[in-house]
Amino acid sequence: MAYLIALDDGHGMETPGKRTPYINSLGRSIKENEFNRAVVSFLDEELQRSGFNTLLVAPTDVDTSLATRTNQANRAGADAYISVHYNAFDGSFEGSNPSGIELYVYPGHLNREAGMLAKSIANYLKKGTPQEFRGIKEANFHVLRETAMIAVLTENGFMDHPDEALLMIDPEFQKEVAMEHAKGICDYFDVAYVPENGGNEWYIGRRVESIFQGDLRFYNQPSWADSAVAGYLQYGYGFPTILDRVIVEGSPQYKVENSQGAVYYVTANETYVRVV
Numbered sequence: 001m002a003y004l005i006a007l008d009d010g011h012g013m014e015t016p017g018k019r020t021p022y023i024n025s026l027g028r029s030i031k032e033n034e035f036n037r038a039v040v041s042f043l044d045e046e047l048q049r050s051g052f053n054t055l056l057v058a059p060t061d062v063d064t065s066l067a068t069r070t071n072q073a074n075r076a077g078a079d080a081y082i083s084v085h086y087n088a089f090d091g092s093f094e095g096s097n098p099s100g101i102e103l104y105v106y107p108g109h110l111n112r113e114a115g116m117l118a119k120s121i122a123n124y125l126k127k128g129t130p131q132e133f134r135g136i137k138e139a140n141f142h143v144l145r146e147t148a149m150i151a152v153l154t155e156n157g158f159m160d161h162p163d164e165a166l167l168m169i170d171p172e173f174q175k176e177v178a179m180e181h182a183k184g185i186c187d188y189f190d191v192a193y194v195p196e197n198g199g200n201e202w203y204i205g206r207r208v209e210s211i212f213q214g215d216l217r218f219y220n221q222p223s224w225a226d227s228a229v230a231g232y233l234q235y236g237y238g239f240p241t242i243l244d245r246v247i248v249e250g251s252p253q254y255k256v257e258n259s260q261g262a263v264y265y266v267t268a269n270e271t272y273v274r275v276v
């Protein structure tokens with residue numbers, strides 16, 4: 001019989017306080033639930049495709065109470081409870097701005113089943129997103145305490161970190177986060193992950209080359225920083241093998257290999273490169 005996974009999108013759309021500071025470039029703030037809800041929706045698809053049954057414990061935008069959420073999962077006899085969130089430090093872009101991913105389990109469960117599930121998800125989050133990994137922690141949160149099944153809460157970035165705030169509304173990032181959750185859940189339950197297009201992404205293993213009239217930067221790490229520039233490509237020059245596609249501060253890069261096996265990163269923006 002298929003496993004049942006309860007999916008929790010954290011908060012209501014209008015839950016007070018759960019939003020980024022005002023973002024000048026957008027002319028608004030981003031609500032935490034914009035991210036949580038999108039990831040839960042992608043994760044729902046990913047899990048169903050891989051053969052799980054799912055239960056959305058707060059399918060509407062209203063502020064569903066935590067007790068309602070966990071009661072539903074308990075009544076349905078879910079096998080695991082996944083609560084998707086975005087973190088906050090001090091609610092301001094000023095001053096110190098921590099960043100990165102944290103996962104939480106109930107106190108005492110780090111080395112029990114919930115901890116194993118969290119590790120399994122963390123393995124993929126570490127690989128799939130270029131963010132700092134802050135570890136798996138224990139906390140006495142309602143959704144971890146009042147759930148009768150193994151429960152993991154994930155904080156997938158910081159709302160008050162300027163770059164991570166913008167990632168919240170990047171569909172590529174949302175999808176990446178959902179996919180990493182799904183792969184980790186599949187591993188834990190020993191279920192084969194079924195990818196969206198039946199296997200390899202179309203660009204994997206192909207050549208990418210510059211179509212930019214000028215010097216196109218490539219990087220020695222997933223970054224856009226001047227300090228990470230490893231060299232420049234001229235028009236028509238490129239790399240023989242694409243290994244992966246990653247999102248860096250909201251924009252895609254290909255992870256590539258040159259003929260000597262050295263690994264670099266180059267923009268995946270179709271204005272600058274083409275895959276041949």
Ligand SMILES: [Zn+2]
Pocket residue numbers: 010011018032084085086
């Ligand atoms: Zn939250």
